[in-house]
Amino acid sequence: MEIAAPPAPKAFEAPSDPRSVARAMAPPSRFGDKAFEWLTLMMAMAVVVLVILTGWQLWRGSSQAIQKFGFHFLATSTWDPVAEQFGALPFIYGTLVSSLIALLIAVPLSIATAVYLTELAPLSIRQPLVSLIEMLAAIPSVILGLWGIFVMVPWLRDYPFPWLKRLFGWTPFFSGPIYGTSMLAGGIIIAIMILPIITSVSREILRSVPDLQREAAYALGATRWEVTRIAVLSYARKGLFGAVILGLGRALGETMAVTMVIGNTPQIAASLFKPGYTLASVIANEFTEATTDIYLEALFEIGLVLFGVTILVNLIAQLLLKTMTTTTSGTRAVQ
Amino acid sequence: MNLNSGRADNHHWRKVKNMLASATTFVSALLVIAPLALVFFHLLVNGASSVSWDFFTHLPKPVGEAGGGMVNAIVGSLQLLALASIIGIPIGVLGGVYLAEYGTARVNWMLRFVADVLNGVPSITWGVVVYGLVVLRFKGFSAYAGGLALGLIMIPLILRTTEEVILLVPNGYREAALALGVARWKTIVHIVMKTASKGIITGILLALARVGGETAPLLFTAFGNRFWNHNLNEPIAALPLQIFTYAISPYDDWHRQAWAGALVLVTGIFCVNVIVRVLTRQRTASIV
Amino acid sequence: MVNLLMANPDPTVVERVERPAEPPPTAEPVPPLTFEVKNLSIWYGQKRAINDVTLDVASNAVTAIIGPSGCGKSTFIRCLNRMHELVPKTRIEGRVLLQGEDLYSSAIDPAIVRRRVGMVFQKSNPFPTMSIGENVVIGLRLNGVRSQKFLNERLEKSLRMAALWDEVKDDLHKPGTSLSGGQQQRLCIARALAVQPEVLLMDEPCSALDPIATAKIEELIYELKSQYTIVTVTHNMQQAGRISDYTAFFYLGKLIEFGPTTKIFTNPSERQTEDYITGRFG
Numbered sequence: 001m002e003i004a005a006p007p008a009p010k011a012f013e014a015p016s017d018p019r020s021v022a023r024a025m026a027p028p029s030r031f032g033d034k035a036f037e038w039l040t041l042m043m044a045m046a047v048v049v050l051v052i053l054t055g056w057q058l059w060r061g062s063s064q065a066i067q068k069f070g071f072h073f074l075a076t077s078t079w080d081p082v083a084e085q086f087g088a089l090p091f092i093y094g095t096l097v098s099s100l101i102a103l104l105i106a107v108p109l110s111i112a113t114a115v116y117l118t119e120l121a122p123l124s125i126r127q128p129l130v131s132l133i134e135m136l137a138a139i140p141s142v143i144l145g146l147w148g149i150f151v152m153v154p155w156l157r158d159y160p161f162p163w164l165k166r167l168f169g170w171t172p173f174f175s176g177p178i179y180g181t182s183m184l185a186g187g188i189i190i191a192i193m194i195l196p197i198i199t200s201v202s203r204e205i206l207r208s209v210p211d212l213q214r215e216a217a218y219a220l221g222a223t224r225w226e227v228t229r230i231a232v233l234s235y236a237r238k239g240l241f242g243a244v245i246l247g248l249g250r251a252l253g254e255t256m257a258v259t260m261v262i263g264n265t266p267q268i269a270a271s272l273f274k275p276g277y278t279l280a281s282v283i284a285n286e287f288t289e290a291t292t293d294i295y296l297e298a299l300f301e302i303g304l305v306l307f308g309v310t311i312l313v314n315l316i317a318q319l320l321l322k323t324m325t326t327t328t329s330g331t332r333a334v335q
Numbered sequence: 336m337n338l339n340s341g342r343a344d345n346h347h348w349r350k351v352k353n354m355l356a357s358a359t360t361f362v363s364a365l366l367v368i369a370p371l372a373l374v375f376f377h378l379l380v381n382g383a384s385s386v387s388w389d390f391f392t393h394l395p396k397p398v399g400e401a402g403g404g405m406v407n408a409i410v411g412s413l414q415l416l417a418l419a420s421i422i423g424i425p426i427g428v429l430g431g432v433y434l435a436e437y438g439t440a441r442v443n444w445m446l447r448f449v450a451d452v453l454n455g456v457p458s459i460t461w462g463v464v465v466y467g468l469v470v471l472r473f474k475g476f477s478a479y480a481g482g483l484a485l486g487l488i489m490i491p492l493i494l495r496t497t498e499e500v501i502l503l504v505p506n507g508y509r510e511a512a513l514a515l516g517v518a519r520w521k522t523i524v525h526i527v528m529k530t531a532s533k534g535i536i537t538g539i540l541l542a543l544a545r546v547g548g549e550t551a552p553l554l555f556t557a558f559g560n561r562f563w564n565h566n567l568n569e570p571i572a573a574l575p576l577q578i579f580t581y582a583i584s585p586y587d588d589w590h591r592q593a594w595a596g597a598l599v600l601v602t603g604i605f606c607v608n609v610i611v612r613v614l615t616r617q618r619t620a621s622i623v
Numbered sequence: 624m625v626n627l628l629m630a631n632p633d634p635t636v637v638e639r640v641e642r643p644a645e646p647p648p649t650a651e652p653v654p655p656l657t658f659e660v661k662n663l664s665i666w667y668g669q670k671r672a673i674n675d676v677t678l679d680v681a682s683n684a685v686t687a688i689i690g691p692s693g694c695g696k697s698t699f700i701r702c703l704n705r706m707h708e709l710v711p712k713t714r715i716e717g718r719v720l721l722q723g724e725d726l727y728s729s730a731i732d733p734a735i736v737r738r739r740v741g742m743v744f745q746k747s748n749p750f751p752t753m754s755i756g757e758n759v760v761i762g763l764r765l766n767g768v769r770s771q772k773f774l775n776e777r778l779e780k781s782l783r784m785a786a787l788w789d790e791v792k793d794d795l796h797k798p799g800t801s802l803s804g805g806q807q808q809r810l811c812i813a814r815a816l817a818v819q820p821e822v823l824l825m826d827e828p829c830s831a832l833d834p835i836a837t838a839k840i841e842e843l844i845y846e847l848k849s850q851y852t853i854v855t856v857t858h859n860m861q862q863a864g865r866i867s868d869y870t871a872f873f874y875l876g877k878l879i880e881f882g883p884t885t886k887i888f889t890n891p892s893e894r895q896t897e898d899y900i901t902g903r904f905g
Contacts (some may be wrong), residue, residue, distance in 0.1 A: 021777065021819035026767025028518055028734035036520035040433035043426045047450045047491055054460060057467040109363045116360035129364060131612075136371040138604050140548025142575045143597045146582045147374045150381070150590065192370045199367060223349050225356035246455065253457025255551040256579065280459050280551070287466070287555045303463040307456065314455035318448055507748040511811070514706060515762035515818055516738030525765055529752045 051311075058307055061300035068294070073301060079266040079282075081290075086298035088305060090266040094183065094276040095306075098258060099251035101187025101272070106194050107244050113195075114202035119228045130203075137196035145260030148189045153180040153261050156188070161273060172270035179263065183276035186262030190251045198247040201321070205239035206232060242320030249313040253306065255280040279306045375601075382598035385591050390599075395561050395577075401588040405596050407563050408577035411478070414564070415557060415573055416543055418482025419489055423546075424539055427493025431535075434494070435501035436523055447498070450491040459551035461487050466555050478564055478571040481557025485546040492545065496538025500531045537611045544607040548600060550575040574600050655682040657822055657852040658703060663717035665698055667710060672698045674876040675717070680822075680869075685844060685853045687867035687884070689860060691904065695876040696856040700824050703854065704740035705733045722821070738766070741820035745827040747807035749799030749814070756795035758810055762818040777817050784850075785813035786843050805836025809843065816851075823847065825855040829862065841866050860900065864888050872896045 059066075065073070069086060076087025113133075117126055157180035168174040209232050217231040233240070263275020264285055279302050290296040343349075393404030434443050465484040470476055504527050512522040528535065550573075553559075557571050559580060564571040574596055581593035658680035665673040673695050680686050680703075688696045701707040702719065705726065719726040726736055749758045759781050760774045768774060778795075782788035787809045791802070799810060808828060815823060825844075829837040844853060844866050857863050863870055864884060871881040872895075880887060880896045891897045898904055 024768045028732045033519045037437050040429045043429035044433035044446055046426050047453055054464050057464045061467045109366055112360040112363035113367045116364045120357045120360055132368050138608055142550040142579050146593055146597050147377055151377050195367050223353040225353040249455045255459045280457055283459055284551055284554055307460050310456055314452045318451050511748045514737055514742035516734045517765045521765045
């Protein structure tokens with residue numbers, strides 16, 4: 001490439017004072033950097049402070065109840081504020097059963113939907129469907145509960161429940177009178193609430209499976225479904241399990257929608273048509289009604305149990321999810 | 336030689352399985368979206384007629400009387416969100432800045448982990464905590480207590496979204512600013528955060544939409560109020576709270592108003608989500 | 624010995640090469656020095672990136688750093704304004720003197736160093752949220768300059784020095800990213816010049832630009848050297864031959880040879896230098 005002879009260097013107007021700009025600028029201070037780093041660190045530590053604060057407050061607020069009832073609290077099923085007898089077993093039972101029902105309904109639907117969205121759906125409808133599911137996630141619990149009380153429960157009482165009773169009434173699960181508000185209704189509404197989160201996390205997990213896995217299976221002549229089953233789902237097993245546990249964590253803590261449709265009766269019954277009560281619901285319903293100190297402390301203790309359980313479940317879920325994505329490697333062989 | 340001659344015997348069956356799988360998962364997707372459609376449908380049918388000028392301007396009528404509105408609840412919710420922001424935004428944003436710009440890999444991993452676990456804690460827990468911290472100590476329900484409870488929920492939410500967005504800012508900008516002799520903290524505040532500002536704001540908006548619909552933490556902090564709140568030290572009405580109270584009451588008129596309130600609340604939340612979507616689309620279009 | 628530049632002799636280029644502008648041949652006294660680098664070694668963790676380098680950078684001249692990928696050119700240039708410290712776990716041995724002052728003494732704030740030694744990067748990076756005008760003066764603003772009059776003066780001066788004023792003077796409010804690639808790079812040069820450094824470091828400034836934009840930048844470098852000391856990294860040997868007065872050849876973290884450009888390209892002392900120049904490896 002030819003370059004023309006460069007022009008003679010232009011005569012620049014020499015600055016009146018070579019140091020004028022340097023003087024105009026303020027001297028740097030190391031203080032600003034250190035101070036800002038400390039400030040942001042303090043703010044970030046807030047999350048640790050929050051965990052400690054919550055645990056401490058819940059412990060403090062339930063100390064007397066813990067002293068009085070000890071571990072029996074978790075095993076007793078009497079909840080009698082008048083006689084000052086408090087046992088958390090009905091609520092533990094209710095939380096576990098409603099969450100289990102919710103998982104049984106939501107997990108297959110969510111994972112199947114996630115599979116559809118990442119592997120099988122035509123590209124043009126993927127984004128609209130994803131947006132719709134995100135909108136479902138944005139619906140507040142109380143609004144779903146409102147719909148639950150006035151639309152879902154009456155419908156359940158009039159159609160699916162009698163049908164279930166006809167078919168399965170011989171089992172203890174579907175025996176007894178049908179009220180509408182019930183453990184089963186609670187489970188169903190929790191399922192609706194956790195569908196979006198399990199779907200979106202599963203979707204992220206499936207998307208993080210390297211294409212190399214899929215391509216290897218395709219190259220062997222597999223159909224689309226077989227590729228999904230062999231290359232994708234088995235690779236993503238751990239992460240999908242993490243998504244399910246995350247959904248469980250959500251289910252355990254679900255409050256408003258459940259309170260509005262589960263019937264709020266502290267009892268342990270085999271029949272799913274009978275009303276139930278969850279840990280979160282009893283706090284929501286009775287906290288402001290607690291007239292005596294011991295009553296309030298018992299509720300605090302329920303809060304502590306709920307906190308402990310959800311922290312544990314979320315811990316497991318996060319560990320599963322985080323260790324799944326770090327072991328993703330494009331060179332891993334098809335399993 | 337016929338290309339089909341090597342086909343396995345179960346080829347037809349495998350194709351059928353493939354189609355079945357597609358169909359089943361498609362139906363699943365429909366079932367997942369169905370509640371959304373149903374909820375929306377009933378909100379519109381039951382609520383639209385009750386969303387009137389009265390609804391937005393009147394206070395609730397005494398128990399049992401028909402009519403009235405929810406203006407105090409709507410305003411109360413906005414006030415609570417403002418209070419929550421005072422705590423949630425500074426702590427969340429600055430904390431997210433720390434995780435993105437400073438710290439060591441191990442410490443940051445643990446902080447992120449704790450934040451993610453906190454994001455999964457039931458919101459009613461925060462209500463109980465703030466009850467113990469504030470309501471018992473100051474012997475009364477208040478807007479401050481409600482705002483604090485919502486603010487605490489916002490902290491880990493905003494922290495994570497801010498961190499993610501700041502990590503996306505290309506390193507070239509940091510280097511260019513530092514090469515001019517600009518202090519590190521000024522680089523972060525004036526260059527990095529400014530570049531990430533849209534993302535930070537959308538994170539804040541999403542957190543606001545999320546806590547704006549929360550009821551449980553307000554049950555025994557803000558408590559609710561049938562009248563105007565004149566002093567932030569007193570109980571205050573909030574839209575989700577009002578909806579709950581009306582929904583579980585025995586009065587038909589209150590049920591009708593609950594539907595209206597629900598429609599207003601959902602519309603507000605969806606508007607925020609749409610704004611966020613619009614902002615995010617512009618951002619991806621202009622990434623250099 | 625093949626002289627790469629003689630392969631396609633362009634009389635004007637040959638004339639320039641044979642009549643070096645500055646400095647005069649080695650018989651003359653040593654020219655004033657901006658940088659004195661003595662036994663510099665840099666480690667990234669366990670890996671030694673720069674190995675015992677000693678060289679001097681002459682004032683008001685263009686020094687080119689050449690060498691194959693991974694030879695440490697970028698690392699070296701970044702330690703001239705302490706930018707390599709941004710990478711964690713770096714360790715440095717040896718000394719770097721700027722106008723006789725130790726750059727790495729604990730008494731000096733790196734920010735001051737970077738105000739005196741400016742840098743332009745390979746990929747032009749005008750700040751996306753700012754206009755052209757704001758981009759140029761941002762260094763001054765964030766360093767505490769308040770006077771709008773002063774800022775406006777520096778704005779015009781810097782853009783003129785970067786040969787960009789005439790093209791953008793009516794568009795100063797437009798976003799910095801609305802310019803073409805070559806203009807953006809000149810904007811970055813103006814931005815660096817606004818804080819009035821003594822030295823301008825350029826890390827492969829033209830590698831992302833088309834030939835016409837490259838030519839403009841090379842022209843600019845030639846004009847700027849009367850006011851500034853310039854050190855430029857380039858993987859384009861012909862460019863080094865065109866614009867520089869001194870050339871340093873690095874290989875695998877070591878300084879193989881350093882001297883006036885004419886000598887390096889016509890009569891290098893080291894075998895490796897000659898092999899690289901003639902393209903036997905790269």
